[in-house]
Amino acid sequence: MKLIAVIDYGMGNLHSVAKAVEHVAEHARVEITRDANTILEADRVILPGVGAIRDCMGELCRLGLNQTVYKAIEQGQPLLGICVGMQILLSHSEENGGVDCLNQLHGKVKRFDEHMKNSQEQQLKVPHMGWNQVQQIQREDEVHPLWHNIEDQSRFYFVHSYYAEMENPADVIGRCDYGIGFDAVLARKNLAAVQFHPEKSHDAGLQLLKNFLQWDGQA
Amino acid sequence: MGLAKRIIPCLDVENGRVVKGVNFVDIRDAGDPVEVARRYNAEGADEITFLDITASHEDRDTTAEMVERIASEVFIPLTVGGGIRKLEDIRKMLNAGADKVGINTAAVFNPDFVREAAERFGSQCIVVAIDAKQVEPNADGSSRWEIFTHGGRKPTGLDAIEWAKKMVDYGAGEILLTSMDRDGTKNGFDLKLTRAISDAVNVPVIASGGVGTLQHLVDGAKEGRADAVLAASIFHFQQHTIGEAKQVMADAGLEMRL
Numbered sequence: 168m169k170l171i172a173v174i175d176y177g178m179g180n181l182h183s184v185a186k187a188v189e190h191v192a193e194h195a196r197v198e199i200t201r202d203a204n205t206i207l208e209a210d211r212v213i214l215p216g217v218g219a220i221r222d223c224m225g226e227l228c229r230l231g232l233n234q235t236v237y238k239a240i241e242q243g244q245p246l247l248g249i250c251v252g253m254q255i256l257l258s259h260s261e262e263n264g265g266v267d268c269l270n271q272l273h274g275k276v277k278r279f280d281e282h283m284k285n286s287q288e289q290q291l292k293v294p295h296m297g298w299n300q301v302q303q304i305q306r307e308d309e310v311h312p313l314w315h316n317i318e319d320q321s322r323f324y325f326v327h328s329y330y331a332e333m334e335n336p337a338d339v340i341g342r343c344d345y346g347i348g349f350d351a352v353l354a355r356k357n358l359a360a361v362q363f364h365p366e367k368s369h370d371a372g373l374q375l376l377k378n379f380l381q382w383d384g385q386a
Numbered sequence: 387m388g389l390a391k392r393i394i395p396c397l398d399v400e401n402g403r404v405v406k407g408v409n410f411v412d413i414r415d416a417g418d419p420v421e422v423a424r425r426y427n428a429e430g431a432d433e434i435t436f437l438d439i440t441a442s443h444e445d446r447d448t449t450a451e452m453v454e455r456i457a458s459e460v461f462i463p464l465t466v467g468g469g470i471r472k473l474e475d476i477r478k479m480l481n482a483g484a485d486k487v488g489i490n491t492a493a494v495f496n497p498d499f500v501r502e503a504a505e506r507f508g509s510q511c512i513v514v515a516i517d518a519k520q521v522e523p524n525a526d527g528s529s530r531w532e533i534f535t536h537g538g539r540k541p542t543g544l545d546a547i548e549w550a551k552k553m554v555d556y557g558a559g560e561i562l563l564t565s566m567d568r569d570g571t572k573n574g575f576d577l578k579l580t581r582a583i584s585d586a587v588n589v590p591v592i593a594s595g596g597v598g599t600l601q602h603l604v605d606g607a608k609e610g611r612a613d614a615v616l617a618a619s620i621f622h623f624q625q626h627t628i629g630e631a632k633q634v635m636a637d638a639g640l641e642m643r644l
Contacts, residue, residue, distance in 0.1 A: 182483055186458045218508040281588060285388065292590050292613060294510060294559060298390045298432055298643040322390060322643045324463060326510045326559075345389060367463050367485060369427070 169195040172209035176201060176226045184215045187366035191377040203235045211380055212239050216251030221263035223251050233269060240271055243357045245384035253360035262329050272353055274333035283346030295345045298322040301352060302342045311340040311354050312382045313375060321371040323363035357384030390643045391607045392432035392614035393631055394592060395621045397422060399436045402448035423456045429628040432643060435616060438468035450482040457483025467515055476503055488562055490515035491535050494542055497556055504557025514558035518546035518579060519566040531579050538566035547586050554587045561587060565595040572598025580610030592616050600626055600634040607640050
């Protein structure tokens with residue numbers, strides 16, 4: 168039986184993620200855990216996250232789970248970061264006056280400008296909250312396995328005030344637009360990460376989770 | 387292209403049961419909340435809000451159980467409002483699978499509660515519910531609305547626009563705005579109020595109170611500039627499906643998730 172580890176470092180609604188994964192994973196065991204051995208033995212690892220990045224990084228490091236994440240990535244375990252769990256994988260975030268992150272994907276986390284306007288000259292609210300379209304980016308004419316059976320420009324549920332800006336375009340497989348274009352879905356080797364909440368994104372989100380469970384981390 | 391306006395059906399919940407009719411004769415018990423949530427989810431609801439009208443503390447556990455059952459099969463954002471007074475109440479609902487909680491009366495009596503809640507759980511899950519009523523205009527003749535508690539019966543002397551701004555400063559991630567003048571009338575949202583609040587704060591505003599037709603939803607988003615529209619009875623009694631509502635809004639040129 169496949170083991171799916173949802174890393175529990177005390178931040179965010181892990182139950183939502185676990186329930187959505189359970190819903191799409193047949194014959195799998197989903198564990199919400201902070202035990203390094205369990206995480207390192209898992210077939211898939213999910214790093215969720217909600218809240219402020221300094222608290223998230225702080226708790227992750229305090230529990231020694233940053234080391235576990237490094238090791239899981241090094242071992243080639245397919246790992247999915249969600250929302251702040253995605254941002255944590257980047258190099259640095261502007262939030263909370265500047266926080267260094269795990270640097271597993273090279274990029275920065277920046278804050279949406281408070282004075283962005285839409286095409287009708289209305290002010291755009293921050294947080295970016297709600298259902299927005301994601302443009303799928305092909306790499307070398309290949310669609311990433313995470314996009315299997317998901318239509319291009321499908322809508323996903325976002326809630327965030329900070330966004331990712333990647334150094335290497337090859338790490339980006341999905342982009343979104345909110346006043347500014349930003350990198351919404353990232354992938355490199357066995358690492359994948361999404362800014363939106365697949366566990367709250369209805370059919371498209373569930374399909375993406377399903378794709379992650381079926382992906383061998385070789386893309 | 388871009389962020390969609392949201393349609394949010396709202397359900398009244400008492401002791402873990404939905405108590406406003408969903409095409410049932412006996413409107414005191416509209417049956418299984420999971421079934422209702424499932425139907426709205428299938429029709430394309432962008433979110434679901436539960437208003438917990440449970441009286442006692444013990445019964446609140448029943449509501450939490452209900453949220454838990456719904457959260458294990460409905461994968462869109464869920465908000466629970468009503469009776470949220472302590473950090474422990476928030477934790478209970480979030481652990482059960484709610485994504486956001488609505489704070490109303492407790493914010494009026496203790497604004498710092500909003501600050502503490504946002505610090506502990508993050509602004510993204512703190513919705514401050516504002517019940518406002520139009521009162522005598524300002525000296526310069528401009529419209530004025532005041533915050534009321536206890537279902538619109540008790541005035542507080544707080545100006546609604548100022549209050550909304552303050553709540554956002556304190557960490558509210560979203561405002562659920564109900565016009566007490568319009569609630570239950572089916573005459574449409576108070577568009578002036580909605581627009582005034584939406585323009586005054588830089589977080590999303592959900593318009594509520596008064597929806598009787600699908601055009602009202604369009605007006606709330608267009609003229610009221612609401613980011614989301616909330617309605618109860620037009621969906622409960624299957625007068626309209628959420629899918630129809632979304633199509634009407636999309637046809638009016640609004641960005642929708644269809």
